[in-house]
Amino acid sequence: MGAVVLDRLAAHMDATQREVLRTAMAALEVDAGHVLFRDGQPLDALHVVDTGALGLSIDVDGRDVALGRxxxxxxTGELSLLDPTTAHATATALEPTRILKLSREALxxxxxxxxxxxxLLLRALVEDLAERVxxxxxxxxDDAAAPKRGWFESALAKLFGGGA
Amino acid sequence: MDLAAALRNASAFAELDAGEIDALARAMTIESHGDGHVFIREGDARRSVSDAVFVLLSGVVRVTRSGDPRKALQRELAPGELFGLIALVDRGARTATCTAVGPVETASLNRAAFDHLLHSNAELACKFQLVVARQLARDFDRLQRVLREAIARR
Structure with a gap:
């Protein structure tokens, strides 16, 4: 595995513990354009991008609106790791992409x-979630008080994207 | 109110066994407050022993934020929910104001007890982390859905 890829989730782990986490995850390689999950569909795994990139988007009155990369x-999919839930965006591979999935069952x-x-995984997730909430x-x-389109979009990209 | 019994009935702690519930109950303080009591004030950055995370046992707690004219972020907590987590996790300022609506019973866990539960490597720490992660993930999910609606309005 790329050691850097799990840095956020394995922030508190040594090399051996990272390997245990990596073993619990399933790797998935997809082509550009492949849809990993669709808005509103049941989701049951945390999706970590290993290589490539995922785009998150929603449909607004027939328009495809990008939320982040x-x-x-x-x-993405933090809640699905802990609770049965549905996706709130469609995730599409923007290039050939390798995903590491940690399912609720695997956790x-x-x-x-x-x-x-x-x-240690949950501790890192708690810290990450606190920052993102x-x-x-x-x-x-800020959206409600003073809508400024450019700022709003870049803030959203950081939130939904959350790359390393 | 018997705190251990109340915690046993809270769905958040469903995975804790009787011994773990008792350990958690021993670390918590049960409190009763009247209408209007402010548990947490947005922006407060105090570091003191009174700095705590709360479990709502009965009644209603309203969560509000300044600069939210449409009240898109305002919500009322249901019994069993935890509140006050973010500042305890990241040691930053409080992100919202939490106020009792009518009579309320809560159990509080101070920073030292919270850190102890979260950072030890025992079975209980793992279960407690799961409880905290689940509450934060639900909060994050809710906020993402609010943001989606904001996007759709643009």
């Missing part, structure tokens, strides 16, 4: 087989 090290297994690695709050507030 996920580059290596970035991920449950990991918690049973290696509590320490699961715990804090950021999301400022975007939404």
């Amino acid at each position: 996920i580059t290596p090290g970035g991920f 449950t297994k990991l918690r049973a087989t290696d509590t320490v690695v699961a715990s 804090r950021h999301a709050n400022t975007i939404a507030v």
Whole structure:
């Protein structure tokens, strides 16, 4: 695996623990244009971009609106790792892309087989989510108070994209 | 109210066994407050022993933010939800104001106890992290959906 790719999720892990996490993940290679999941469909795995790039977009009255671009090290689908949920955007490979998926089932297994690695993963996820929720709050507030299109879009890209 | 019994009934803690619930209950303080009590004030950056995360046991807590004229971000918490997590995790300022609407019962966990639960490597730490991650992931998901609506309005 690319050691850098899991830096955010494996921030608190040593090399051996990273390998345990990597083993719990499923690799998936897709061509440009491949749709990994569609807006509104059930989602059951965290998707980490290993190589390539994913674009997130939504349909607004027939228009395809880009939300952000996920580059290596970035991920999406946090909630689906913890709760049954649906995607709130369509994820499309923008180039040949390699994805590492950690499914909800794999996390449950990991918690049973290696509590320490699961715990370190969740700790990193908690820290990452806290940062992104804090950021999301400022975007939404600023949108309501003073809509400025350019700023809003770049803030959104950071939020939804969240590359390394 | 029996705190351990209340925590057992909260869906957030469904995966904790009886011993873990008791350990959590021992680390928490149960509190009753009247209408209008402010648990957390947005922008507050105090670092003190009163700095805590809360579990809503009964009643309604309203979460509000300044600069939110459309109240797109305002919401009312349901019993069993945790609030006050972000500042405890990243040690930054409080991101929202949390106010009691009518009589409210909460259990609070101070920073030292929270850090201890989150950062030890035991089974309980893993389960507690799952509880915290799930609450934050749900909050993040909700915010992403609010942002989607903002995009659709443009």
